[in-house]
Amino acid sequence: MGKILKTDGMNICIGCFSCMHICAAVNLKNHSITKSAIKIRTSGGIEGRFFSTVCLGCVEEIACAEACPSAALEPRDGGGVNFIHDKCIGCRKCTKACIANAIFFDEDTKNPIICKHCGVCVQFCPHECLRME
Amino acid sequence: MLYENYVKVLYINLTIEKIHVELREDLKKYLGGVGVASKLLEENLKPDRDALDENQPIVFAIGALSSIFPVITKTVAMFKSPLTDELGESYAGGRMAMTMQMAGYDAIVIIGKKKRLTYLSIDSHDVSFMDARAFKGVKTNLIGRLIRDREPGAGKRSILRIGPAGENGVKYASVCVDTYRHFGRLGLGAVFGSKNLKAISITGDRSMPIQNLKDYLLAYRTLYKKATTTELMSKYHDLGTSVNVEPLNAAGALPTYNLKQASFEAAEAISGEAFAVNNLVRKIACTGCPVGCIHVGQYRAEFDQGYEYESVSVGYDYELIFSLGSFLGIDNPKDILRLIEAVEEAGMDAMSTGVCLGWATEAFEKGILSINETVIPLIFGNATNYLAAIDLLCEQKTEFYQYLGKGVKKAAQKYGGEEFAMAIAGNEMAGYHTGYGSLIGAAVGARHSHLCNGGYSFDQGTKEFDKQKLVDALFDEEVERCMLNSLTICLFARKVYDRETILMAMKSIGWDALSNDELTSVSKEIYKTKLRLKKSLGFELNAIKLPDRFFNTESMNGTLESTVAYELIAMFNQKNEELLLT
Numbered sequence: 001m002g003k004i005l006k007t008d009g010m011n012i013c014i015g016c017f018s019c020m021h022i023c024a025a026v027n028l029k030n031h032s033i034t035k036s037a038i039k040i041r042t043s044g045g046i047e048g049r050f051f052s053t054v055c056l057g058c059v060e061e062i063a064c065a066e067a068c069p070s071a072a073l074e075p076r077d078g079g080g081v082n083f084i085h086d087k088c089i090g091c092r093k094c095t096k097a098c099i100a101n102a103i104f105f106d107e108d109t110k111n112p113i114i115c116k117h118c119g120v121c122v123q124f125c126p127h128e129c130l131r132m133e
Numbered sequence: 134m135l136y137e138n139y140v141k142v143l144y145i146n147l148t149i150e151k152i153h154v155e156l157r158e159d160l161k162k163y164l165g166g167v168g169v170a171s172k173l174l175e176e177n178l179k180p181d182r183d184a185l186d187e188n189q190p191i192v193f194a195i196g197a198l199s200s201i202f203p204v205i206t207k208t209v210a211m212f213k214s215p216l217t218d219e220l221g222e223s224y225a226g227g228r229m230a231m232t233m234q235m236a237g238y239d240a241i242v243i244i245g246k247k248k249r250l251t252y253l254s255i256d257s258h259d260v261s262f263m264d265a266r267a268f269k270g271v272k273t274n275l276i277g278r279l280i281r282d283r284e285p286g287a288g289k290r291s292i293l294r295i296g297p298a299g300e301n302g303v304k305y306a307s308v309c310v311d312t313y314r315h316f317g318r319l320g321l322g323a324v325f326g327s328k329n330l331k332a333i334s335i336t337g338d339r340s341m342p343i344q345n346l347k348d349y350l351l352a353y354r355t356l357y358k359k360a361t362t363t364e365l366m367s368k369y370h371d372l373g374t375s376v377n378v379e380p381l382n383a384a385g386a387l388p389t390y391n392l393k394q395a396s397f398e399a400a401e402a403i404s405g406e407a408f409a410v411n412n413l414v415r416k417i418a419c420t421g422c423p424v425g426c427i428h429v430g431q432y433r434a435e436f437d438q439g440y441e442y443e444s445v446s447v448g449y450d451y452e453l454i455f456s457l458g459s460f461l462g463i464d465n466p467k468d469i470l471r472l473i474e475a476v477e478e479a480g481m482d483a484m485s486t487g488v489c490l491g492w493a494t495e496a497f498e499k500g501i502l503s504i505n506e507t508v509i510p511l512i513f514g515n516a517t518n519y520l521a522a523i524d525l526l527c528e529q530k531t532e533f534y535q536y537l538g539k540g541v542k543k544a545a546q547k548y549g550g551e552e553f554a555m556a557i558a559g560n561e562m563a564g565y566h567t568g569y570g571s572l573i574g575a576a577v578g579a580r581h582s583h584l585c586n587g588g589y590s591f592d593q594g595t596k597e598f599d600k601q602k603l604v605d606a607l608f609d610e611e612v613e614r615c616m617l618n619s620l621t622i623c624l625f626a627r628k629v630y631d632r633e634t635i636l637m638a639m640k641s642i643g644w645d646a647l648s649n650d651e652l653t654s655v656s657k658e659i660y661k662t663k664l665r666l667k668k669s670l671g672f673e674l675n676a677i678k679l680p681d682r683f684f685n686t687e688s689m690n691g692t693l694e695s696t697v698a699y700e701l702i703a704m705f706n707q708k709n710e711e712l713l714l715t
Contacts, residue, residue, distance in 0.1 A: 014415075014416055014417045014418040014423075014425035015417050015418055015420070016418040016419075016420070016421065016422050016423045016424075016425060017231075017420050017421060018203070018357065018421070018423045021201070021353075021421065022353070025343060025346070025349065025350065025353065026350070029342060029343045029346050030340055030341055030342050030343060031135070031200075031201045031234075031341035031342075031343060032235060032338070032339060032340050032341045033231075033235075033289060034235070034289070034338045034340070035340070039288065040288060041287050041288035042287070042288065047312055047446065108340045124357060124423070126361050126423035126424070126425070
């Protein structure tokens with residue numbers, strides 16, 4: 001059974017964005033945090049609490065996979081989806097289908113950016129905000 | 134600059150509302166940061182005109198490694214300082230460096246003046262001159278909130294803003310960056326105000342493909358590990374810089390009551406431990422820094438009967454605890470946090486504000502000043518009265534507070550008490566009375582900051598005082614920090630980024646040919662540029678006059694002699710002149 005990313009420690013996030021840097025670097029070979037599949041934001045500026053937006057790892061009923069017209073999103077063992085790049089037609093329907101707003105769109109490649117639950121962000125979180133389960 | 138052979142400079146002219154972009158191949162060798170900014174300041178400065186003349190430039194720059202490696206988080210600002218009338222150089226963290234990188238600019242030069250109050254909105258695709266007339270007199274916190282509601286890009290947006298003090302021309306007004314960080318020292322906020330520039334919002338979304346993933350990831354992993362798992366950074370994360378309060382007090386180096394003494398009977402009550410136990414509510418980080426040194430303290434105050442409380446959160450650091458705490462005789466964290474909040478909201482440098490109020494308090498005590506000038510009695514330890522004084526200082530409506538807003542040196546020249554006006558070359562002192570290192574380090578430092586060369590650390594680490602050794606150590610560190618500040622490395626991480634580590638990181642992003650010798654030669658070239666700038670602004674190191682108080686209050690290393698101090702300054706000046714001839 002594959003593990004999925006859990007972000008239930010966000011109360012202790014310091015907002016360093018290391019998770020976004022490493023996700024974008026490892027998965028999309030890019031320095032830009034816009035390419036990260038996990039997004040850290042604040043509500044009300046930096047005084048506010050940090051929260052994360054990332055794939056919740058749906059199991060069985062997976063809205064993004066259902067919405068994909070070209071079968072580019074396949075259910076992943078343990079939760080979430082595997083993205084099949086060559087099948088993607090860039091329609092963005094998955095981004096709209098995700099009720100957690102956790103699928104982002106890469107305007108340069110015209111592909112969705114979806115967490116693959118690889119866990120690299122967990123390794124680069126200086127606190128224990130993120131974990132694999 | 135990243136993967137390009139040029140430095141991309143955005144020029145903004147506020148007067149005519151025009152921008153242009155230059156791709157400067159000639160500047161790349163300076164690595165960014167203070168190297169590039171010094172050159173751009175030299176090109177655009179009007180040395181003979183007032184610091185607040187509308188034609189004076191503001192230069193911002195990030196470095197070659199900005200925001201893609203851990204703890205490389207700073208942006209440098211350079212300008213003519215309205216406080217010292219010479220070199221203005223200040224650093225801020227927060228999100229600004231990342232947003233400049235994401236917007237695609239290595240440096241920004243702002244000249245001119247808008248007729249009405251404005252804010253700039255800078256993103257990857259446009260620069261907009263926004264109406265900010267309604268923001269007149271609005272304090273820094275609310276300005277941040279108002280602009281956040283208007284500008285897109287939450288999480289990858291930086292908002293710089295000034296408070297009323299900057300609009301009103303306080304010469305040590307600061308620029309607040311993302312609430313908890315600042316271009317604090319030397320009056321950039323007043324320069325913003327002189328241009329009718331209330332705020333700047335920066336956001337960006339550009340793609341930055343990695344060219345050599347294997348090398349980059351290896352370098353990133355190595356640096357991340359070094360920054361998070363070794364002891365090199367733990368001081369800054371644990372108690373933060375406020376850890377210094379107790380050891381400096383115990384050593385007799387904590388400036389107290391306007392440096393009438395160098396230890397404080399209430400030091401334990403305002404120590405880093407006391408703040409951590411009673412007030413610390415969270416720690417946060419600048420973007421790209423896994424350390425998280427920003428300590429946010431909270432206090433609550435009862436505003437009505439029936440258990441009615443308000444709570445306020447503000448960032449604190451050692452320098453603020455010194456300047457708004459021991460220096461003013463404030464003996465409890467709650468009052469220090471109240472004063473920090475007031476200074477933050479007004480948009481003033483906390484160190485300069487505290488030192489100015491310290492002088493005014495002693496002058497009031499001695500009868501040099503009366504209630505006619507100060508309006509309210511200034512008394513060591515009385516935070517409520519200091520809060521009122523901070524408001525008067527920010528408003529700039531009376532002659533006395535206008536002079537106090539010019540800095541302690543100029544205020545004392547007008548009213549007297551120069552012997553205890555604790556500025557060094559026009560910049561208010563930092564929180565170290567450790568010995569000749571801290572005193573001379575600030576005097577000879579290009580921007581007269583304790584961070585120019587870290588002089589206090591030589592006092593703390595040296596057992597035997599040797600004039601030549603001290604001068605050489607200060608000089609070498611001053612020059613070395615020119616290179617570190619070109620790469621805009623947070624100086625808290627200076628031990629993480631040794632030369633070997635810097636070269637490894639640089640090579641991983643394509644600087645294959647960069648050598649250790651080149652880092653040395655670039656450092657010297659940058660320092661020479663700064664010295665030329667200072668000369669063009671009329672600065673003469675040998676003309677510095679230090680207040681007597683430094684020599685009357687015993688330091689951590691005993692009583693300092695003025696003759697020795699001036700001798701050390703002359704020795705340093707000689708080294709400067711020799712370097713300029715090379």
